[in-house]
Amino acid sequence: MIFITLLIELNMDNENSGCVNCILKSNVICVLNTSELDILEDGCLRTNFKKGETIFKEGTPSESIVYIREGFVKLIKKGISGKDFILSISKKGAFIGIQNLNGKRRENYYSAVAVTDSSVCFISKIHFENLLKQNGTFAMEVISYIFNDEMNYFERLLNNVQQQLPGRLANALIYFSQKVYNEKKFNLNLTKTELGSLIGTSRESVTRLLKEFHESELIVLDKNVITISNEERLEKLMAKG
Secondary structure (H helix, E strand, C coil), rough: CCHHHHHHCCCCCCCCCCCCCCCCCCCCHCCCCCCCCHHHHCCCEEEECCCCCCEEECCCCCEEEEEEEEEEEEEEEEEECCCEEEEEEEEEEEEEEEECCCCCCCECCCCCEEECCCEEEEEEHHHHHHHHHHHHHHHHHHHHHHHHHHHHHHHHHHHHCCCHHHHHHHHHHHHHHHHCCCCCCEEEECCCCHHHHHHHCCCHHHHHHHHHHHHHHEEEECEEEECCCCCCHHHHHHHHC
């Protein structure tokens, strides 16, 4: 069992691991009272992952909900051809694998890989589900979280279907700036191939378009660091599609 194995093999930082005193609680967790946080802590394991390490793999048994304490994580799904497709990038405060609360699903729907050095909490599905049954407000917060997460994903999927390639890249850059990094200047933390996977194109097309965006002064490109220099024009390009 993955969760049990991790619990045996890894030591938790006693000073920071307690759910009651954790300063990195999400809005979802904040509705739990002290006794409920104790229940959560009983089924919670904090651990760290280096950049590029797999947090969990598609198709393996799903035993935990993962909460991101620090860092960025990419969610990857295998396509029909076996090619990896990046669904999204999740950041601090996000839950991943929460879709696996469906009682009929026993396996992870996608893989999660650390984009940067990351700290996460593995929360036992059994403990999480017990809290859902016990606390109606908590259950509503989780439902709201899943709804918002899926709406964001559907919006990105729709844009990828309807937009031409320049619009898709503009949409991705705005997504990174406004939703992922919350900065106009950010380290992409993805290869050109991975960015192509996110917007449905090739590495060569991504490289060419980034150069064109740079030359058009929409962005400043410095190796893997991107600065949004004209957000208004980029958003117009995104809206035009």
